[in-house]
Amino acid sequence: MSEVKAPSSRRQKQAIGEGPLTRAALLGVALVFLGLMLIAPLLVVFVEAFSRGFGVYIDALAMPDTMSALQLTLLVAAIAVPANLVFGVAAAWLIAKFDFKGKSFLLTLIDLPFAVSPVVSGLVFVLLFGANSALGPVLDDMGIKILFAVPGIVIATIFITFPFIARELIPLMQQQGSSEEEAAVSLGAGGWRTFFLVTLPNVKWGLLYGVLLCNARAMGEFGAVSVVSGHIRGMTNTLPLHIEILYNDNKAAAAFAVASLLAMLALITLAVKTLLEARFAGSLAAQRRH
Amino acid sequence: MTALAPDGARATRWRRRSVLPGFGLSLGYTIAYLSLVVLIPLAGLGIRSATLGWNEFWAIAFDPRVTSALELSFGAALVAAIVNTVFGVLVAWVLVRYKFPGRRWLDAAVDLPFALPTAVAGIALATLYAPNGPFGIALESLFGVKVGFTSFGVTMALIFVGLPFVVRTVQPVLEEIDRETEEVSATLGAGRWRTVTRVIMPGMLPAILTGFALSFARGVGEYGSVIFIASNLPYVSEIAPLLIVIKLEEHNYAGATAIATIMLVISFAMLFVINLLQAWSRKWFGHE
Numbered sequence: 001m002s003e004v005k006a007p008s009s010r011r012q013k014q015a016i017g018e019g020p021l022t023r024a025a026l027l028g029v030a031l032v033f034l035g036l037m038l039i040a041p042l043l044v045v046f047v048e049a050f051s052r053g054f055g056v057y058i059d060a061l062a063m064p065d066t067m068s069a070l071q072l073t074l075l076v077a078a079i080a081v082p083a084n085l086v087f088g089v090a091a092a093w094l095i096a097k098f099d100f101k102g103k104s105f106l107l108t109l110i111d112l113p114f115a116v117s118p119v120v121s122g123l124v125f126v127l128l129f130g131a132n133s134a135l136g137p138v139l140d141d142m143g144i145k146i147l148f149a150v151p152g153i154v155i156a157t158i159f160i161t162f163p164f165i166a167r168e169l170i171p172l173m174q175q176q177g178s179s180e181e182e183a184a185v186s187l188g189a190g191g192w193r194t195f196f197l198v199t200l201p202n203v204k205w206g207l208l209y210g211v212l213l214c215n216a217r218a219m220g221e222f223g224a225v226s227v228v229s230g231h232i233r234g235m236t237n238t239l240p241l242h243i244e245i246l247y248n249d250n251k252a253a254a255a256f257a258v259a260s261l262l263a264m265l266a267l268i269t270l271a272v273k274t275l276l277e278a279r280f281a282g283s284l285a286a287q288r289r290h
Numbered sequence: 291m292t293a294l295a296p297d298g299a300r301a302t303r304w305r306r307r308s309v310l311p312g313f314g315l316s317l318g319y320t321i322a323y324l325s326l327v328v329l330i331p332l333a334g335l336g337i338r339s340a341t342l343g344w345n346e347f348w349a350i351a352f353d354p355r356v357t358s359a360l361e362l363s364f365g366a367a368l369v370a371a372i373v374n375t376v377f378g379v380l381v382a383w384v385l386v387r388y389k390f391p392g393r394r395w396l397d398a399a400v401d402l403p404f405a406l407p408t409a410v411a412g413i414a415l416a417t418l419y420a421p422n423g424p425f426g427i428a429l430e431s432l433f434g435v436k437v438g439f440t441s442f443g444v445t446m447a448l449i450f451v452g453l454p455f456v457v458r459t460v461q462p463v464l465e466e467i468d469r470e471t472e473e474v475s476a477t478l479g480a481g482r483w484r485t486v487t488r489v490i491m492p493g494m495l496p497a498i499l500t501g502f503a504l505s506f507a508r509g510v511g512e513y514g515s516v517i518f519i520a521s522n523l524p525y526v527s528e529i530a531p532l533l534i535v536i537k538l539e540e541h542n543y544a545g546a547t548a549i550a551t552i553m554l555v556i557s558f559a560m561l562f563v564i565n566l567l568q569a570w571s572r573k574w575f576g577h578e
Contacts, residue, residue, distance in 0.1 A: 100305035117511025191311035220407025222514035
């Protein structure tokens with residue numbers, strides 16, 4: 001709104017805005033709803049984690065089972081996130097920089113894992129690698145164990161987190177267009193050089209946020225991992241599965257202590273996102289689906 | 291990369307020519323990885339389901355315990371998606387239109403269900419809504435609502451996981467709406483309510499429907515945040531994904547496959563509808 005219009009802006013604002021009472025009411029309803037539905041569950045995690053004192057909290061984290069669950073969770077994320085990072089970049093380059101038939105169909109296929117229930121995702125791999133599948137006996141003869149072992153957990157996690165980075169990068173790279181890359185190529189830069197010196201600097205913050213979201217989901221995945229893991233304590237237990245076991249053993253304080261680790265990871269993810277959006281508005285894709 | 295990339299001059303009819311390299315490599319890698327990780331495993335489920343035969347499939351699908359689990363999963367997801375649509379649009383409106391202290395942090399909090407692992411949300415909600423938990427006590431003394439052994443807890447958990455889908459789909463569209471049309475509407479004598487319902491809402495309808503569909507689709511398949519709060523009573527609060535897990539634990543692969551196939555077919559239909567909605571939205575409103 002320009003300064004010339006300023007004198008009438010107050011009246012105008014009234015004409016197209018809500019009255020102060022309506023505003024206060026809408027704001028109040030939104031705050032109460034978010035507070036009860038989103039903030040309260042988050043607070044409960046930390047309140048319950050420390051409900052039996054700091055000693056119990058530390059003991060729960062220092063348990064050997066917690067430590068091995070933490071290690072497995074980190075290992076799974078360390079494999080799944082880079083795998084989907086490479087895919088996300090390749091898919092985003094393909095979809096944002098080229099026009100070809102079947103592009104929107106390809107986008108729908110990339111979204112498929114979002115539409116599949118985590119439990120069904122796990123089941124898919126049980127059917128593929130299980131004892132009564134075509135692959136199962138072959139793998140068994142070769143001495144390869146996938147189900148109820150670490151490889152199964154990794155594969156299920158890759159499936160679940162498959163679209164995250166691609167979905168973050170595609171709209172961002174589409175929005176930026178390809179004129180800068182075309183300039184680089186016409187000046188004689190090769191494909192990789194163009195990607196690393198032109199494209200990557202433009203999308204780095206969106207890429208970082210995609211990696212963080214993918215990582216949070218990879219470390220927190222429960223349903224799919226639960227189906228393929230076999231719940232072997234100290235062997236195939238990730239942090240979320242460990243939380244379930246502790247909770248069902250009536251060790252609520254310990255369960256919440258472990259849960260607080262994952263809740264902190266979630267909070268860090270959101271804080272980084274908020275800071276990135278504040279500083280680099282526009283270099284994160286406006287719309288995302290999970 | 292340059293060696294693999296098709297030369298721009300040789301561009302085939304199905305793609306527009308481009309001077310950028312890497313089409314062949316990125317297309318090949320994307321298709322190969324997509325097939326290995328997603329398409330082949332999902333096809334395996336389809337093949338296994340096809341070997342069941344119609345009679346066996348229908349016998350499982352119409353088992354009363356299965357139908358009531360599917361009814362609960364779809365019914366609770368529907369109620370949760372409706373609640374999320376109403377409150378999600380309201381939250382998006384407040385976040386876009388009003389300035390208040392802490393708005394940025396509230397905006398960040400909306401993404402919490404995306405970032406918080408479902409098992410963590412599950413035990414937190416179960417503690418809140420337990421008969422001796424703060425929300426459980428309040429609900430029972432104020433409204434006489436019992437959360438345990440009903441589908442109420444399932445619905446509350448699905449509201450939690452589905453809320454960001456509506457807010458995050460509606461918010462960018464609301465930000466782009468031209469305020470001038472509102473001014474015109476007000477100048478022509480329309481009241482505020484009339485302007486909102488007749489001028490603003492129709493333009494946002496595709497985004498609202500998309501958010502509703504995404505929230506619903508997520509709710510149908512949700513597992514981790516529900517099983518702790520739901521008490522998992524067969525025929526009452528047992529959701530379809532849990533029934534798949536139970537069938538698997540009984541080594542009843544046919545049963546698990548049949549339920550999974552039903553859920554998958556409905557989910558894919560939902561995904562198809564969502565894509566149609568977005569194509570429609572792009573065509574008529576110029577945004578996603």
